[in-house]
Amino acid sequence: MLTYNKKKNLLELYKYQYSLQDVQEPNLYRDNFNYDEVPKVTFNYRLVPMNCPDEIWITDTTFRDGQQARAPYTVDQIVTLYKMLSRLGGPKGKIRTCEFFLYSENDRKAIRACQEQGLKFPEITGWIRATKEDFKLVKDMDLEECGILVSCSDYHIFNKLHKTRKQAMDGYLEVVKAALDMGIRPRCHFEDVTRADFYGFVVPFAQELRHLMEEYQIPVKIRFCDTMGYGVPYPGATLPRSVPGIIYGINHFGQFPSELIEWHGHNDFYKAVVNATTAWLYGASSVNCSLLGIGERTGNTPLEAMVMEYAQIRGTLDGMDPTVITEIAEYYEKELGYKIPERTPFVGADFNVTRxxxxxxxxxxxxxxxxxxxxxxxxxxxxxxxxxxxxxxxxxxxxxxxxxxxxxxxxxxxxxxxxxxxxxxxxxxxxxxxxxxxxxxxxxxxxxxxxxxxxxxxxx
Incomplete structure (x- = not known):
């Protein structure tokens, strides 16, 4: 199928079809990932075009992934930080959503308390395992969107779930259908995407999700999770580690629109911020962050860093109030007893101090x-x-x-x-x-x- 791209004034091949490669043995990309060596970055010199979306924004995982790396926040602390996130994001909702666990009573109380604030942004969303039974929690909390864990590398499919790719995909699609049947917007968390077979599993799975989205007329989001921080921003790097390749590939070959593509990175190799910005530049509207970068192991992409990245690549803060960043840092130190490393950009005690x-x-x-x-x-x-x-x-x-x-x-x-x-x-x-x-x-x-x-x- 050919279509005319009004932005580029050229004809493009629109319809691509990739079939699931249901391999018998897992593809663990041993050339890249020899467990006894530092992972390797390989290149094939294939370049993909930058395609920054018309609108980009930030989403927050402070009370979900961020809370996996520290003592649980109290309800009052969550409400205080949620209101700060709203003020920081400004009237245009540049901090668009904020995700929560749904399992503990404390989580549910916090959601209710935040809902009572009556704030438009950030929208409160949930996160569940890929089981249909958990959707009752989503409906009980009156949430319109919920994240679903859909691990996509063979490390997870074969070695953790002990399934084939087809069994994994069929199970994931069944859960996504259950969400759509209940009128819930699914957000599919493609866990460990930077070790996944992109054209053998990721794109075919995404195309199946797009078919469901067309059938139900309900948006389905994809969140690419760089679970181990293996992603690289380098032009010409090979998949599965290439951030430009992942974002361009799902946008162009998977035919997923930018507003439904999200990047969630970890900082194991010091690339969380640059990878998130790269995701924006190559076609993802959304980058997922946590306050101060608090998250598992080396942490998530720091939300305050992406506020500054936004201002640098857009030339405007678009209504965001960065002075709230200083309030948040002070709140963590004085009220939560969290010691911010002194040289941390924007929030550390010494970041703009000279000796x-x-x-x-x-x-x-x-x-x-x-x-x-x-x-x-x-x-x-x-x-x-x-x-x-x-x-x-x-x-x-x-x-x-x-x-x-x-x-x-x-x-x-x-x-x-x-x-x-x-x-x-x-x-x-x-x-x-x-x-x-x-x-x-x-x-x-x-x-x-x-x-x-x-x-x-x-x-x-």
Whole structure:
């Protein structure tokens, strides 16, 4: 079947048919995945086109996958974070959905409490195993969409489920039909897709899902789960590890529209963020994330990172409020007792703090020299300077001006006598064997002794 692509002004072959390859032995891609070696990335140099959708968005799994990596949140904590997610996503719903477990009483109470907030976004969705009995939980919670686990690599089909590909596919389709019969929008979680036979199982399965979608006239979503973080963004990389190949393949050969394609990545090889952005660029409308990247093993794609990725590739925040990111980070540390690594981008205590004197000197002349963007405006996180043995006079002067909020004529120059006094005190600390940085409280105590006239500028 030929169709005319109005975007590209070319004729395209529209109908592709891929048959399930019901192999007798599992394809474990041993050339890529020798368990006793670091996995290999292979290339065939086949390039697929970028095809960023008209609309892209973020979905959240903080209370599902994220909750598998920490103590369960209380109902009140979930409601607080859910409302923050709504504010962060803004009026256009750039954080589109938020998924929950349905099994425990605490999960169901949290869903009810979030539903009572009456917020349009993020939409509350569920997650269940691929069993028909679990759909009663979905209906009882008045949810319109639910995720279904449909493991798709031979590692899972043969070695975990002990089934053939046909048995697995038939079972999955039966569960999807049960969801559609109940009027529930299924979201099929293609677990371990980056070790799956793409044209032998993934595409044929997706085509069967598309036939069901056409029959029932109910959307069926596909969430590609890079369960082990094996995905790579490199042009010309081979399947099953190629993120561009997976997204383009399901969009073009599987004929799944972008708005029904979602990427869910893990960070085992430090690629969660770049893989999620790559999924957007090659045709997935949706990327699935968790707050602070909390998730199994090395974690999920950090939601706050994808807010910044969105702004970079779209040139706008589209109504999102990134200052809420700072509120979320403070809530995790102060209320949940979660220690965020200090150098974590956007949320760590030190992400926009400099300690080197030469950097502080540059910042004092023009903050833009050593700050990634106006963090005070965008994240409500002013740039900071921490004092240690390398801070020098410039660092101490910047610290004083920043913490005492001195502007214009009141600003202290790095050659000022007050700076010299405090620098001598700092140098003495390190000459005596100190290693740690000097806290704000210690510097204020030193000011009280050495430069008491500056204490009048300290705000309570």
């Amino acid at each position: 080197a004197g030469i950097h502080a000197d540059g910042v004092a002349k023009d903050e833009e020299i050593y700050n990634i963007f106006n963090t005070a405006k965008i994240l409500n996180r002013p740039l900071g300077v921490e004092i240690n043995k390398n801070s020098g006079s410039a660092g101490i002067a910047y610290w004083l001006n920043h913490n005492l909020q001195l502007e214009g004529n009141t600003k202290i120059d790095k050659n000022a006598p007050e700076v010299a006094l405090l620098k001598d005190w700092v140098d003495k600390q390190y000459e005596d064997g100190r290693v740690a940085y000097i806290s704000k409280e210690e510097l204020i105590a030193a000011m009280q002794e050495l430069t008491p006239h500056l204490m009048a500028y300290i705000k309570e």
